[in-house]
Amino acid sequence: DAGITQSPRHKVTETGTPVTLRCHQTENHRYMYWYRQDPGHGLRLIHYSYGVKDTDKGEVSDGYSVSRSKTEDFLLTLESATSSQTSVYFCAISDPTGSSYEQYFGPGTRLTVT
Amino acid sequence: EDQVTQSPEALRLQEGESSSLNCSYTVSGLRGLFWYRQDPGKGPEFLFTLYSAGEEKEKERLKATLTKKESFLHITAPKPEDSATYLCAVQKNTDKLIFGTGTRLQVFP
Numbered sequence: 571d572a573g574i575t576q577s578p579r580h581k582v583t584e585t586g587t588p589v590t591l592r593c594h595q596t597e598n599h600r601y602m603y604w605y606r607q608d609p610g611h612g613l614r615l616i617h618y619s620y621g622v623k624d625t626d627k628g629e630v631s632d633g634y635s636v637s638r639s640k641t642e643d644f645l646l647t648l649e650s651a652t653s654s655q656t657s658v659y660f661c662a663i664s665d666p667t668g669s670s671y672e673q674y675f676g677p678g679t680r681l682t683v684t
Numbered sequence: 685e686d687q688v689t690q691s692p693e694a695l696r697l698q699e700g701e702s703s704s705l706n707c708s709y710t711v712s713g714l715r716g717l718f719w720y721r722q723d724p725g726k727g728p729e730f731l732f733t734l735y736s737a738g739e740e741k742e743k744e745r746l747k748a749t750l751t752k753k754e755s756f757l758h759i760t761a762p763k764p765e766d767s768a769t770y771l772c773a774v775q776k777n778t779d780k781l782i783f784g785t786g787t788r789l790q791v792f793p
Contacts, residue, residue, distance in 0.1 A: 574727075601779060610785060611785065612771070612783040612784055612785040612786060613728070613771070613773075613781075613783040614783075615780055615781070618779070618780070620779065628780065660727050660728070664779070666779060671715065671716055671733070671775055671779070672718055672730050672733050673718075673730070673781060674730060675720075675727035675728045675729070675730075676727050677726060677727050678725075678726070678727050
């Protein structure tokens with residue numbers, strides 16, 4: 571298994587509170603991604619990072635921010651959580667070299683916003 | 685618009701009953717097509733990457749094939765442990781993946 575951990579694994583929070591999810595990797599991969607997974611929508615990209623301090627938006631970035639101060643850590647922050655952000659969040663990593671572009675996923679964080 | 689469609693949404697098979705899952709896509713500039721397996725409560729697990737039409741990859745009872753418009757994941761003589769959701773994703777000339785919604789496979793003994 572790729573060395574990817576996510577914390578916390580489960581969280582229940584109230585509407586309007588800030589929430590930070592952490593992704594930690596031990597593979598020294600350059601790229602890191604945050605996805606959310608909801609029934610009927612599949613996995614959707616929130617934000618991604620292509621290096622330390624280098625990030626970009628995905629297709630569902632509204633209401634989310636990210637930071638990457640070290641190669642191994644990628645943080646996802648919900649500044650003011652809403653019920654529509656109840657979801658399962660997955661972190662992924664990749665190291666595109668040559669023709670190898672596959673992404674490897676962490677175990678996920680189940681977030682419930684009440 | 686770039687799109688990935690998987691069918692069927694759900695599939696029930698008897699152990700040993702071979703079948704295929706479909707992933708059709710409409711994207712320009714395909715860089716690669718990926719298959720993942722996802723068990724309940726876990727993250728997707730990488731299975732295969734296919735890069736060009738005509739390419740095939742195999743792993744145990746699974747074989748993935750690719751044409752210019754679709755990919756198939758063939759499951760030969762499945763076992764109950766093959767039960768999972770299978771996800772397809774495509775990558776354009778960027779580093780982003782576009783995922784389908786998956787096929788939920790159940791294999792009964």
